[in-house]
Amino acid sequence: MAILTPISRKPLQFVLPILAAVGAILGLLVGTSNGNSLGGLVIGALGFTGLSLAAIKLPIAEKAARWIIVFVFAIGGYMLANLALGLLGLMVGAFTGWFVYWLYEGRYRAKLLPYLTPSQVLWHYTFRMICGAIFFFLISPIIVVMPLSFNAQDFFTFTEKMLALDPEGYSLKHYADFLGIRYDSNGEWIRSFWNSLIIAPLATMISVSLGTLAAIGLSQSHVPAKRAIMAILISPMIVPLIISATGMFFFYAKMGNFLEGTVGLDKDFVGYIKVVLAHAVLGIPFVIITVTATLVGFDRSLTRAAASMGAGPVTTFFRIQMPLILPGVISGGLFAFITSFDEVVVVMFIGSASQKTLPWQMFLGLREQISPTILAVATILVALSIALLATLEILRRHSERLRGMTPT
Amino acid sequence: MTDQSSTQPILAADGVPLKKSLSRALRRQKMRALLLISPLLIFVMLTFILPIGNMLFRSVQNDIVSNIMPNTVIALQDWMPDGDTLPDETVFEAAFYDLFVAAKAKEHTKLGTRLNYEQTGISSTFRKSGRGISKPGKALAKDMAGIDKSWSKAATFDALFNARSGGTRSGGADTTLLRAQRDRLNQLKGKDYKGDIGFAPSLEMAMALPMASREYTYWALFMALEKDKDFKKGKVSEAIYVALADDLTNPALADRIAGLTGPDAELIQKTAAAFRDRPRISYTDLMLGVNENWGNPMVWETIKLHSPAYTGGYFLNAVDMRKTLEGPAIQPENKQILIILFQRTLKMSLIITVSCILLGYPVAWLLANLPVRVSNLLMILVLLPFWTSLLVRTSAWKVMLQQQGVINEVLVWLGIVADNNRLEIINNQFGTIVAMTHILLPFMILPMYSVMQTIPPSYMRAAKSLGATNWTAFWRVYFPQSVPGIGAGSILVFILAIGYYITPEIVGGTEGVFISNRIAYHISSSLNWGLAAALGAILLAVVLVLYWAYDKIVGIDNVKLG
Numbered sequence: 001m002a003i004l005t006p007i008s009r010k011p012l013q014f015v016l017p018i019l020a021a022v023g024a025i026l027g028l029l030v031g032t033s034n035g036n037s038l039g040g041l042v043i044g045a046l047g048f049t050g051l052s053l054a055a056i057k058l059p060i061a062e063k064a065a066r067w068i069i070v071f072v073f074a075i076g077g078y079m080l081a082n083l084a085l086g087l088l089g090l091m092v093g094a095f096t097g098w099f100v101y102w103l104y105e106g107r108y109r110a111k112l113l114p115y116l117t118p119s120q121v122l123w124h125y126t127f128r129m130i131c132g133a134i135f136f137f138l139i140s141p142i143i144v145v146m147p148l149s150f151n152a153q154d155f156f157t158f159t160e161k162m163l164a165l166d167p168e169g170y171s172l173k174h175y176a177d178f179l180g181i182r183y184d185s186n187g188e189w190i191r192s193f194w195n196s197l198i199i200a201p202l203a204t205m206i207s208v209s210l211g212t213l214a215a216i217g218l219s220q221s222h223v224p225a226k227r228a229i230m231a232i233l234i235s236p237m238i239v240p241l242i243i244s245a246t247g248m249f250f251f252y253a254k255m256g257n258f259l260e261g262t263v264g265l266d267k268d269f270v271g272y273i274k275v276v277l278a279h280a281v282l283g284i285p286f287v288i289i290t291v292t293a294t295l296v297g298f299d300r301s302l303t304r305a306a307a308s309m310g311a312g313p314v315t316t317f318f319r320i321q322m323p324l325i326l327p328g329v330i331s332g333g334l335f336a337f338i339t340s341f342d343e344v345v346v347v348m349f350i351g352s353a354s355q356k357t358l359p360w361q362m363f364l365g366l367r368e369q370i371s372p373t374i375l376a377v378a379t380i381l382v383a384l385s386i387a388l389l390a391t392l393e394i395l396r397r398h399s400e401r402l403r404g405m406t407p408t
Numbered sequence: 409m410t411d412q413s414s415t416q417p418i419l420a421a422d423g424v425p426l427k428k429s430l431s432r433a434l435r436r437q438k439m440r441a442l443l444l445i446s447p448l449l450i451f452v453m454l455t456f457i458l459p460i461g462n463m464l465f466r467s468v469q470n471d472i473v474s475n476i477m478p479n480t481v482i483a484l485q486d487w488m489p490d491g492d493t494l495p496d497e498t499v500f501e502a503a504f505y506d507l508f509v510a511a512k513a514k515e516h517t518k519l520g521t522r523l524n525y526e527q528t529g530i531s532s533t534f535r536k537s538g539r540g541i542s543k544p545g546k547a548l549a550k551d552m553a554g555i556d557k558s559w560s561k562a563a564t565f566d567a568l569f570n571a572r573s574g575g576t577r578s579g580g581a582d583t584t585l586l587r588a589q590r591d592r593l594n595q596l597k598g599k600d601y602k603g604d605i606g607f608a609p610s611l612e613m614a615m616a617l618p619m620a621s622r623e624y625t626y627w628a629l630f631m632a633l634e635k636d637k638d639f640k641k642g643k644v645s646e647a648i649y650v651a652l653a654d655d656l657t658n659p660a661l662a663d664r665i666a667g668l669t670g671p672d673a674e675l676i677q678k679t680a681a682a683f684r685d686r687p688r689i690s691y692t693d694l695m696l697g698v699n700e701n702w703g704n705p706m707v708w709e710t711i712k713l714h715s716p717a718y719t720g721g722y723f724l725n726a727v728d729m730r731k732t733l734e735g736p737a738i739q740p741e742n743k744q745i746l747i748i749l750f751q752r753t754l755k756m757s758l759i760i761t762v763s764c765i766l767l768g769y770p771v772a773w774l775l776a777n778l779p780v781r782v783s784n785l786l787m788i789l790v791l792l793p794f795w796t797s798l799l800v801r802t803s804a805w806k807v808m809l810q811q812q813g814v815i816n817e818v819l820v821w822l823g824i825v826a827d828n829n830r831l832e833i834i835n836n837q838f839g840t841i842v843a844m845t846h847i848l849l850p851f852m853i854l855p856m857y858s859v860m861q862t863i864p865p866s867y868m869r870a871a872k873s874l875g876a877t878n879w880t881a882f883w884r885v886y887f888p889q890s891v892p893g894i895g896a897g898s899i900l901v902f903i904l905a906i907g908y909y910i911t912p913e914i915v916g917g918t919e920g921v922f923i924s925n926r927i928a929y930h931i932s933s934s935l936n937w938g939l940a941a942a943l944g945a946i947l948l949a950v951v952l953v954l955y956w957a958y959d960k961i962v963g964i965d966n967v968k969l970g
Contacts, residue, residue, distance in 0.1 A: 029822055032822055033821055037823075120878065130770055131770050131771055134767050134771050135771065138790065138846065138849060139789050141801060141804035141807075142800070144804060144808060144814055145803070145804045156807045156810065157807075157812050157814060158817065210447055210448040213444050214447070214448035217441045217443070217444025222434055222437050222438050222441065223438070224442070231959075232449065232452060232453065233452055235456065236452070238951060238952075238955045239460065240907020240908075240909075241924075242909045242927050242928055242944070243460060243463075243927070243944045243947065243948055244456070246928075246931050246944060247459040247461075248455070248456075248459050250459060250463055250466075251458070251459030251463075252459075277455055278455070281451070281452060338797075341797070342799070344798075345909055345910065345928075349931070359797065359799045363799060363910065363914070375803070378797075378799075378803055382796055385792065385795040386795075389788070389795050
């Protein structure tokens with residue numbers, strides 16, 4: 001954004017108290033952790049102010065001064081505790097260097113409207129900080145599990161060695177346990193992962209094929225009892241999972257008995273059929289919603305044009321309609337996939353041990369024997385969801401380009 | 409236009425009146441749409457809607473009492489409980505045979521468990537009675553074998569009662585009795601047995617020894633159909649000896665027994681002579697000998713009270729009430745947990761929804777007002793948790809919140825919290841609220857964001873140029889326009905929160921669990937499926953009302969994902 005307001009240097013009686021307050025807070029934190037809060041507060045306030053004053057007043061170029069501040073904080077952190085704190089000091093130093101000049105040179109005013117009052121400026125940045133804290137709340141639990149999954153100990157928390165960035169504190173043993181190649185692993189994790197990889201795509205295929213057909217039907221101009229049909233098809237998403245699970249529990253128990261007893265199918269095979277069908281139902285609302293949303297923007301004259309050129313309904317569907325709604329179908333399929341891949345309540349009620357999926361195994365791991373392998377699995381799943389997110393974003397852009405919208 | 413053309417119907421190109429042609433086209437279009445929808449609709453109806461309806465039906469279904477003790481239930485109809493008189497002999501008679509039959513079929517403990525929900529301790533009465541119910545019959549069997557050894561053989565009974573064994577009996581077969589006993593077995597086991605087992609009760613014997621005929625007929629059917637064994641070999645059940653002793657000591661039957669002819673009449677008459685001096689069998693005494701609890705009128709009251717095939721009792725239980733003779737009553741203090749659980753579920757869902765609004769509103773506002781390039785980047789921070797597995801997020805919160813977890817470690821390291829006085833922020837309501845707020849926050853931000861995107865920023869500027877302060881401009885101009893987003897997000901979050909199961913189960917301990925966890929407990933641990941169904945029905949009703957409101961406010965067609 002262009003500079004909206006001309007900036008000017010701020011007087012020291014404005015800058016110094018703020019810097020002193022920031023220093024006091026930092027000092028208080030460091031002081032408390034070393035057992036002397038008051039000393040930390042005073043030293044922090046004085047030291048921070050002094051350092052900033054020196055940076056501002058001494059004839060050093062801004063760049064050099066900022067590097068010096070970074071260096072001071074990094075060394076300070078390293079001397080106080082360990083390498084990890086040194087790295088933290090490095091970051092705090094970088095922030096301090098930037099903050100001092102940002103405040104003193106009045107750069108904080110540059111991108112704001114000229115007529116704002118000082119209290120409005122203050123609120124602007126307070127609001128940004130609040131939002132930053134909320135984003136931190138959203139993302140930090142997911143970030144925290146990643147380094148912990150490389151823990152060499154069987155702990156759920158950072159060890160001394162990890163904080164010291166000692167390579168001995170880190171290992172891939174939890175990943176080895178997940179893959180079933182560690183000496184003491186029982187292979188349950190990888191087996192449940194394979195189960196998830198079998199069940200989810202099959203369930204997705206059923207919900208996508210039936211759901212796409214139904215969504216096309218629903219988007220026709222004259223559908224009798226459209227609202228009621230829509231309500232029924234969406235209901236698996238609305239009904240609390242525990243109720244769906246108990247309902248299906250009784251139904252699939254009966255169906256399983258029938259298939260095993262009367263038809264004479266293999267017990268494991270029937271188990272997979274039950275779980276796949278149950279997951280397919282749960283995924284259907286997502287397919288319906290995404291595909292109907294894509295069909296809303298679908299230009300009907302295209303099918304008429306195809307028909308007028310002699311294409312039959314089947315040809316029209318596969319050559320005209322399908323390519324255009326494909327992004328919606330795929331993203332609906334991704335939703336259905338993740339619903340099945342992530343589902344634990346229903347599968348616990350209707351599946352047996354041989355259909356144990358990855359979320360089920362995680363649930364057991366969390367509730368009974370708490371195993372750090374969960375963190376390794378969590379990290380892998382986060383990587384998977386990042387991949388999914390990226391795919392969806394690419395699809396969205398592709399879809400908008402297809403429909404002639406400008407990508408945003 | 410001429411007069412003629414206005415009276416004549418307008419014709420389509422193929423000569424059919426246009427109106428007809430149009431309506432035909434419309435009908436065809438409707439049919440095609442329905443044809444496309446129908447596979448999925450049938451699939452969802454069959455594997456989702458019907459099973460749930462079936463499950464909810466269990467909340468009023470109560471045929472277990474009348475299926476397992478059918479004759480007792482009928483006999484109890486005439487009994488008016490007043491608190492201290494016991495039912496009369498006919499009830500005890502019916503109960504003795506019902507219980508015996510149920511114990512042989514291993515169904516009596518089910519009934520005991522069912523009635524134990526209503527009166528604690530009754531299941532042990534049923535269990536103990538099931539073990540002791542053969543004793544009286546055993547003693548009588550010994551006595552009879554002492555009179556004539558052939559009484560200990562099943563073949564003797566077949567020769568006596570089977571109209572089809574040799575055809576020596578006069579009067580033919582009692583098909584009514586056979587059908588009635590087959591129905592009794594089918595009702596007890598919930599099966600649909602048909603077919604001939606090579607047995608038909610003799611009409612003559614059914615007149616002379618009615619009780620013994622009845623019990624033997626049932627036993628023959630039970631052995632042949634349920635156990636798949638030969639009823640002519642081995643021994644017969646103990647209840648038959650009790651029934652036989654009852655018939656032989658019954659003065660009303662003495663003439664008929666004396667009038668019996670045929671090869672086995674002698675055996676019966678010999679035994680009847682030996683039993684002549686014995687007092688008539690008293691089923692009340694028999695039952696009290698089996699278990700003294702049958703002398704407690706409360707037990708009979710409970711059976712009578714819960715004998716109807718449909719009951720509102722589970723729904724009463726679900727709101728901490730119970731069925732009594734005087735109508736619905738409040739449960740005793742120590743059993744009142746469900747209302748508290750419902751209140752807690754609603755309260756915590758509300759707290760979670762409000763926290764989501766408070767945390768989601770600023771973020772949604774920021775996302776809607778930043779340049780697209782920046783807001784798309786920040787959107788990743790919202791969408792990544794949204795796309796991350798629920799179990800991953802829940803385990804992350806377990807890692808963060810536990811006693812040795814990241815938050816406590818950081819606080820201890822900073823010296824804010826003493827090492828021996830770590831915060832208890834997991835396995836309680838706080839843990840559930842924090843974790844679920846985090847998990848549901850994207851569901852609040854996304855609808856809010858899509859509404860706020862449509863509010864033109866110029867409105868706020870216009871308000872300010874007209875002299876409004878920042879607060880007034882926000883509160884009077886911006887906020888009212890963003891209310892639909894808050895409404896949509898709130899209902900969505902509330903619906904999702906109220907039915908949550910996994911996260912409260914893992915981070916909620918005992919204090920932070922929801923009604924869903926109770927439903928799961930009743931389905932898989934206590935096996936009180938009726939109560940689970942009633943709780944589920946109430947929860948579903950709340951959710952459907954909210955869903956209806958959501959549909960009214962937002963429209964289910966307008967739900968957007970991602």
